[in-house]
Amino acid sequence: xxxxxxxxxxxxxxxxxxxxxxxxxxxxxxxxxxxxxxxxxxxxxxxxxxxxxxxxxxxxxxxxxxxxxxxxxxxxxxxxxxxxxxxxxxxxxxxxxxxxxxxxxxxxxxxxxxxxxxxxxxxxxxxxxx
Numbered sequence: 001x002x003x004x005x006x007x008x009x010x011x012x013x014x015x016x017x018x019x020x021x022x023x024x025x026x027x028x029x030x031x032x033x034x035x036x037x038x039x040x041x042x043x044x045x046x047x048x049x050x051x052x053x054x055x056x057x058x059x060x061x062x063x064x065x066x067x068x069x070x071x072x073x074x075x076x077x078x079x080x081x082x083x084x085x086x087x088x089x090x091x092x093x094x095x096x097x098x099x100x101x102x103x104x105x106x107x108x109x110x111x112x113x114x115x116x117x118x119x120x121x122x123x124x125x126x127x128x129x130x
Contacts, residue, residue: 008032012040018081019118020048021111025057028065028092036065039070049081052114056087066101073105082106082121084114 008026017020020043028036040051055061073083085107088096091114096102108114 008035010036012039012043014048014114015052015111016050018048019050019052019115021052021054023054023057028055028058028061029060030064031066033068037068037071040068044072044075049076049079050118051076051081051083052086052108052111053083054086054111055092056089058092059089061092061095066095066099069105070101080121084108084117086111086114123126 008024008028010025011023013021013023021040022036022043024036026032031061043051053069058065067084069085076083083104083105085105087109088107093102093107096105096107106114106117108117
């Protein structure tokens with residue numbers, strides 16, 4: 001029975017009540033994407049609105065990983081909330097840039113920078129006056 005070459009590890013910490021920092025290590029691909037999705041869904045279920053995804057220890061990510069990031073981005077925006085990618089490894093950054101994901105989902109160099117972006121967000125979208 002083959003064993004995964006590089007299993008996925010996801011560590012979840014809570015820098016703030018409504019912010020989840022997910023530190024991901026390993027390949028984020030079709031074989032591991034479901035595990036990553038479960039961690040995100042769990043945090044959504046527990047009321048987190050902002051997601052910081054530390055991808056510095058992810059040497060490879062395929063479309064499965066990107067789709068999950070975009071899905072949680074859409075869900076978080078409706079809360080309103082946000083998703084921030086932190087320090088993606090060079091190969092992952094290249095994929096994010098080539099696909100345009102880095103234009104949609106902000107990329108930060110540190111947790112502090114991502115938290116500053118969270119703080120700069122308006123709490124609720126302004127409703128147009130009738």
